[in-house]
Amino acid sequence: MSNIVIRKASREDCPRLMALVKGLAEYEKAPEEVTVSLSHFEESGFGDNPVWWAFVAEIDGWVCGFSLYYIRYSTWKGRRIYLEDIYVEPEMRGKGIGAMLFDAVMQEGKSGDFSGMMWQALDWNQPALDFYSKYGTRFDEEWVNCSIEFKDV
Amino acid sequence: MSNIVIRKASREDCPRLMALVKGLAEYEKAPEEVTVSLSHFEESGFGDNPVWWAFVAEIDGWVCGFSLYYIRYSTWKGRRIYLEDIYVEPEMRGKGIGAMLFDAVMQEGKSGDFSGMMWQALDWNQPALDFYSKYGTRFDEEWVNCSIEFKDV
Numbered sequence: 001m002s003n004i005v006i007r008k009a010s011r012e013d014c015p016r017l018m019a020l021v022k023g024l025a026e027y028e029k030a031p032e033e034v035t036v037s038l039s040h041f042e043e044s045g046f047g048d049n050p051v052w053w054a055f056v057a058e059i060d061g062w063v064c065g066f067s068l069y070y071i072r073y074s075t076w077k078g079r080r081i082y083l084e085d086i087y088v089e090p091e092m093r094g095k096g097i098g099a100m101l102f103d104a105v106m107q108e109g110k111s112g113d114f115s116g117m118m119w120q121a122l123d124w125n126q127p128a129l130d131f132y133s134k135y136g137t138r139f140d141e142e143w144v145n146c147s148i149e150f151k152d153v
Numbered sequence: 154m155s156n157i158v159i160r161k162a163s164r165e166d167c168p169r170l171m172a173l174v175k176g177l178a179e180y181e182k183a184p185e186e187v188t189v190s191l192s193h194f195e196e197s198g199f200g201d202n203p204v205w206w207a208f209v210a211e212i213d214g215w216v217c218g219f220s221l222y223y224i225r226y227s228t229w230k231g232r233r234i235y236l237e238d239i240y241v242e243p244e245m246r247g248k249g250i251g252a253m254l255f256d257a258v259m260q261e262g263k264s265g266d267f268s269g270m271m272w273q274a275l276d277w278n279q280p281a282l283d284f285y286s287k288y289g290t291r292f293d294e295e296w297v298n299c300s301i302e303f304k305d306v
Contacts, residue, residue, distance in 0.1 A: 021228045035268070036231040044226055052226045070226050073197055073205045075174045075238050078189040078306035085228050109303060115188070116302040123295050132299055140298040142276050146290050149269040150262060153231040 006100050009054035009066065011046040014038060016063045017054065024087040028122060035152045052084065055104040057097045064092045067101035069108070072118065081109035083119035098131065106135075120145075159253050162207035162219065164199040167191060169216045170207065177240040181275060188305045205237065208257040210250045217245045220254035222261070225271065234262035236272035251284065259288075273298075 009017060018038050025034045045052050057065040065088035072082040083105050088097045109117045121128045123141065132139075162170060171191050178184045198205050210218040218241035225235040236258050241250045262270045274281045276294065285292075 025229060030229075034229045036227070036229060040231045041228070044232060051224060051232065052228075068228060071204060072225065072235075073223050073237065074189070075194070075205075075221055076178060076183075076187045076189060077302075078193045079197060079204065082225075084226065106301070113306065114303060115306040116300055116304075118298070118300045120296040121299055123297050129297070135301055137299050137301055140300070143273040143296075143298050144276050144282070145271070145293040145296050146274055146285055147269055147271045147293070148259070148288055148290055149230075150267060151269075153266065153268040 003059055004095075004097060004100065005058045006055055006104050007058065009045070009056045009068075011042060013054075013056055013063060013066075014042045014045065017041070017056070017066055017068070020063070020066055020087050020089070021085065023089065024085055027087075028125075037153065040153050053108075055101055057088065057092075057101055059092075064089045065097050065101055067105050069105045071114075074115070074118075077115045079112075079114050081105065081112070081114045081117045083117060086119075102131075102135075156212055157248075157250060157253065158211045159208055159257050160211065162198070162209045162221075164195060166207075166209055166216060166219075167195045167198065170194070170209070170219055170221070173216070173219055173240050173242070174238065176242065177238055180240075181278075190306065193306045206261075208254055210241065210245075210254055212245075217242045218250050218254055220258050222258045224267075227268070227271075230268045232267050234258065234265070234267045234270045236270060239272075255284075255288075 018041055022034050025031045052068055052070045054066050054068040056063045067086040068084045070082055072080045074080050086101055106117055171194055175187050178187045205221055205223045207219050207221040209216045220239040221237045223235055225233045227233050239254055
């Protein structure tokens, strides 16, 4: 896999990233939950006030995976890097690309002013939980995600 | 309770807010988890690049509760307002102050460019879950919180 390139995502990657986000939502059994528009997605990442950043894995010009992150604040731990999504196309799994994308975000966090890295995994996604375990990840199952919707954006 | 004032937190509130954050961590049975320093907390909220904002409930000059929030990004739903903490001192509970603090954050979210509001509750905190249920909150228990620590800040 010597021709895999991990690089920062650019605005031009957004349509492809949106398609991969939808692929991830399908894997997570919630494709109808993706309601964000491409223009909002682009503007949020590459407008005047970016709120997310991403790495992409590219092979011969084809983006086959991504990891997307942003900054969170914990009143307990201070500034945290938050891994929102990590995804590799099914046919490219098992080649270490997920680890490269995960490591890229972790390096970003370690080199910045962050106390740690956080993310969420689905409790039935054993391959993901096994993967994260290798990093000495702490798992905490006693929290319930709560949400109220206002409008689609 | 006519003399309760809900207002935006200022830098001068930070020492008191830190004390309330610790009160909340004790209630959540994790007081040792609060490792952030006061200077980092102040700088993160009132420095050049604020990453959190808060409301405080004040009664006769005494801050007896707060709600603290920041902006998150969901690749599925777009920009979200995230309620990081909400807390009212034990002796002031049952007077509707929590609802006032919760409503203040929700209004902030509704008046801004946010698709919705998100937060987490402990699965054993039935009073909190009951409170949130009144708002038509969607609860999702299938996610596991994951974290890796880098350093204290």
